[in-house]
Amino acid sequence: MPVNSTLDPESPIAETSDAAMLPINECFYSLQGEGTLAGIPSVFIRTSGCNLRCWFCDSYHTSWEPTHGQLSLEDIVAEVKSHEMAEHVVLTGGEPLIHDHSVELLERLNELGYHTTVETNGTIYRDAPIDLARISPKLASSTPTPEKDPKGDREWSDRHEERRIDIDALARLVESYDSQLKFVVTGEDDLPEIEDLLARIRDATATTIPDSDILLMPEGTTREQLDDSRNIVADLAMEYGYRYTPRLHVDLWNDAPAT
Secondary structure, eight states, X not given: OBOOOOSOTTOTTOOOSSSOEEEEEEEEEEEOOSSTTTTOEEEEEEEOOOSOOOTTOSOXXXXXXXXXXXXXXXXXXXXXHTOTTOOEEEEESSOGGGOTHHHHHHHHHHHTTOEEEEEEOSSOOOOSOOSEEEEOOOOGGGSOOTTTOTTSSOSSHHHHHHHSOOHHHHHHHHHHSOEEEXXXXXXXXXXXXXXXXXXXXXXXXXXXXXXXXXXXXXXXXXXXXXXXXXXXXXXXXXXXXXEEOOOHHHHHHTTOSOO
């Protein structure tokens, strides 16, 4: 269920309707492709708009060029309920927690008995009924340098670098919810930064973060790209004692939309 709109592209989080609305890129039924729940049939609600700009973003039309289609919470819940086999809902983006109405949506889904996963970059904390926070802190290798900026205008390099890590928000998310910390790995050079960041998060919270909740995922949005990276990242997971997570949806459907 893709959503199209002609709303102002400079207003990624505008929510001005009298009805509770969210900017939605797409809603679809698929398998969870990543993390410890990989393979679970799920309804995905992909919000539009993000406070970061990873150069390798696999949801380009939620960040670099957000589509801004708007759906009411009533319509979103109706779409979720139409997939009768799904008990699991994934709220993703973009960055879903930049939107105030994401909390109300999660409250409604909780009342209906759905298990909810929120996929977040870990820069924003919200008090909401979240069953699993799948937190993906962004490493320095995600920053859109002039050589890797998809739009080629260098606008986002400094902004992304300044915003990509918020230790306080990461600590609150880990303390408040069952969570996983997922790192998109572009190569071996990312691991020292991951080790340092984990130490900072662990110092900031009394919550135990076991290595089994640290997920390493290869960067790549096509099978061909993953063919070049998955074995490298799997070897790094074994070397450091962390968990390897696949990109199951890419293995199954390559880079097809709504998967």
